[in-house]
Amino acid sequence: MTKVTIYVTLRESVVDPQGIATTEALQKIGYEEVKSVRVGKLIELQLDGSEETIEARVNEMCNDLLINKVIEDYRFEIGEVASK
């Protein structure tokens, strides 16, 4: 079993309303050094498959459903899951 961690972020060109609100909130409670926050999401998959196929399959999943490329970018890490 393999664990894949997908990091989804809004594209650079897209204004992130949650990020803006969070930036302002951090500054308001004293973290003036914060200039910008971007809020994204994390998707974890556990799946079967060989090392060679997983990368292509995960890219397909991202294109088919997990990511809307109009507004989002992604990257992912492939790791092992300890078997019990």
Add this chain to the structure above:
Amino acid sequence: MKFAVLVFPGLTCDLDMYHAIEETVKQDVEYVWHTEADQLDQFDAVLLPTGTSYGNYLRPGALAKSSPACKQLQAFAESGKLVLGVGNGFHILVEAGILPGGFLRNKGLKFRSTQDTIRVENNNTVFTKEYTQGQMLTLPVANEFGNYYADEQTVEVLKNNNQIVFTYANENTDGSTEAIAGITNEKGNVLGMMPLPERAVEEIIGGTDGMALFQSIMNNRGEQHVN
């Protein structure tokens, strides 16, 4: 004319849409549950109501892709028949790739439920012929993800083809690109919009500015989109 109200799990305003057809154009209208959508081609128009399809998990409208009805809907739109998606129905059309763009959380981060002033930017579509060019409409909006996003290149295409049909006329509160409130596809047979015309078909519910949209469909259904 035969209308289908296509219902995915979590869409809640199917009844409003059904009622709007009964109230405005008094045509045949049927609910079609998404697992039974293989007969869509017997209808002349498909209406996608608003609500929260699949709980808006992942992204609003995205998980509708896991239903076989999405393929039926793509084929139906491709065939040139009429498709109207409002609110979450618009999200589904975008996620299905039937309309361009994407949706972000509202600029104000709040679920916004109110009446907006909407400008008719193109009255030369099958959905808007009964309006006048530049007409101001008062229509209800109710959404948390009404912030339509399109990149510059897409906006250029939308403008060149006159695909921008409705804009927010006063404040663009949700932050939509170019204040876009509704667009058609290139052919003009698919309209997606965030304001809710089906909630404005009777004085008793606050206005009738949505009526002409349904009457337009009825009166101009045979005509092609002219830019």
